[in-house]
Amino acid sequence: MSDLSTNHQNMSLTGKLNSQSRRPRLAVTLGDPAGIGPEVVLKALADSQVTSNCEITVIGSRYLLNAAYTQLRHQGIEDVATLASPETLSIIDIELDYGQRPQITPGVGNAASGALSFVYLENAIALTQRGQFDGIVTAPIAKSLWKAAGHDYPGQTEVLAQYSGVKQFGMLFVARSPHSGWVLRTLLATTHIPLSQVPNTLTPLLMGSKLDLLIACLASDFGIKKPRIAISGLNPHSGEQGQLGCEEQDWLIPWLEQERQQRPTIQLDGPVPPDTLWVKPGQAWYGNHQQYAHDAYDAYLALYHDQGLIPVKLMAFDRAINTTIGLPFVRTSPDHGTAFDIAGLGIANATSMKAAISLATELVNQRLSNPLAISG
Numbered sequence: 001m002s003d004l005s006t007n008h009q010n011m012s013l014t015g016k017l018n019s020q021s022r023r024p025r026l027a028v029t030l031g032d033p034a035g036i037g038p039e040v041v042l043k044a045l046a047d048s049q050v051t052s053n054c055e056i057t058v059i060g061s062r063y064l065l066n067a068a069y070t071q072l073r074h075q076g077i078e079d080v081a082t083l084a085s086p087e088t089l090s091i092i093d094i095e096l097d098y099g100q101r102p103q104i105t106p107g108v109g110n111a112a113s114g115a116l117s118f119v120y121l122e123n124a125i126a127l128t129q130r131g132q133f134d135g136i137v138t139a140p141i142a143k144s145l146w147k148a149a150g151h152d153y154p155g156q157t158e159v160l161a162q163y164s165g166v167k168q169f170g171m172l173f174v175a176r177s178p179h180s181g182w183v184l185r186t187l188l189a190t191t192h193i194p195l196s197q198v199p200n201t202l203t204p205l206l207m208g209s210k211l212d213l214l215i216a217c218l219a220s221d222f223g224i225k226k227p228r229i230a231i232s233g234l235n236p237h238s239g240e241q242g243q244l245g246c247e248e249q250d251w252l253i254p255w256l257e258q259e260r261q262q263r264p265t266i267q268l269d270g271p272v273p274p275d276t277l278w279v280k281p282g283q284a285w286y287g288n289h290q291q292y293a294h295d296a297y298d299a300y301l302a303l304y305h306d307q308g309l310i311p312v313k314l315m316a317f318d319r320a321i322n323t324t325i326g327l328p329f330v331r332t333s334p335d336h337g338t339a340f341d342i343a344g345l346g347i348a349n350a351t352s353m354k355a356a357i358s359l360a361t362e363l364v365n366q367r368l369s370n371p372l373a374i375s376g
């Protein structure tokens with residue numbers, strides 16, 4: 001089980017202290033420049049607690065960062081402790097030509113902003129593959145605007161995996177409770193597919209591959225060698241013996257039984273009815289009793305996007321981190337999206353972006369100190 005401490009805010013998520021001689025080098029992409037990416041990046045990079053343990057290079061457009069900075073200053077954010085000045089930042093400038101500039105307006109995402117966000121990610125991946133960075137922290141992009149720009153990917157995760165030549169990868173959300181210090185880890189078995197496709201996409205093969213990734217990641221990245229993992233059911237009441245859905249009886253229960261036999265040191269509980277699955281994590285997140293954390297699991301395997309992300313965002317929208325597991329390098333991201341509705345207003349909360357940079361720093365340190373433990 002993860003340990004607890006009263007100093008929750010400053011605790012590491014991996015449970016390790018930095019003992020490296022060099023600082024992790026991170027690429028931070030701007031995401032969709034019409035969204036809140038530039039704002040949360042400038043806010044996160046103003047926080048010395050976030051930046052002092054790593055070397056950050058922003059992958060974006062200097063012109064757009066300057067424009068965001070000026071606009072946010074006009075919104076009343078004048079404190080240098082709240083907003084980093086682009087002049088102080090290391091930036092790999094994906095220059096805009098003059099024709100592109102008027103097309104990028106805060107709050108108005110379009111094919112042009114979508115195209116830029118794709119180029120930022122591509123550059124971050126290429127430079128990381130060339131050894132310039134140890135990890136990538138991505139600001140949010142809009143999937144529909146990637147499509148409008150001609151890039152047909154479900155999200156950044158799939159681009160990272162494809163460009164890395166990785167077939168087995170997973171979307172893991174990590175958050176430490178500011179109330180109790182307990183750490184919620186939720187892996188999604190399926191991600192950006194229509195709900196109607198979920199039952200046929202879920203197979204024992206897919207679940208086995210996600211479980212492999214999760215177990216490897218818990219050991220190498222979080223130091224949990226004998227984890228307790230809860231696996232969700234698909235149907236109400238996990239099917240109620242087949243009365244409310246057949247997937248549990250047909251293959252989920254037999255698959256889990258087989259996994260238990262093959263992995264005797266790992267506690268695999270499930271399929272837990274999807275509604276009650278989140279009661280104990282809720283208690284561990286909000287409660288201050290040690291028993292709550294002991295009753296909760298080290299990780300949760302949710303079967304589809306909203307089954308996992310509704311509880312994650314209810315508990316931890318301001319601070320959860322999306323991390324891609326199975327890549328040859330570290331990748332983290334805030335849990336929120338482009339928030340076009342508030343872009344440029346100066347009210348975006350950068351806590352999740354700060355947490356994403358801090359976790360990337362910890363994960364790189366972990367891998368630098370134990371390179372053989374890297375999964376993927």
Ligand SMILES: NC(=O)C1=CN([C@@H]2O[C@H](COP(=O)(O)OP(=O)(O)OC[C@H]3O[C@@H](n4cnc5c(N)ncnc54)[C@H](O)[C@@H]3O)[C@@H](O)[C@H]2O)C=CC1
Nearest residue numbers: 139140141142143144333335336337338339341342348349
């Ligand atoms: N990692 C990524 O790249 C992600 C991208 N998205 C993309 O973002 C776009 C918008 O998605 P939505 O579902 O509307 O989710 P969203 O997270 O962008 O916004 C949902 C609500 O939360 C608010 N919000 C989000 N982040 C906030 C912050 N940091 N501070 C204060 N308020 C915040 C927004 O104003 C909005 O009211 C979509 O195109 C989606 O594909 C969504 C989630 C993650």
Ligand SMILES: NCC(=O)COP(=O)(O)O
Nearest residue numbers: 154155156157158322333
């Ligand atoms: N809902 C999570 C999400 O949209 C993350 O997508 P991405 O990191 O793959 O771009």
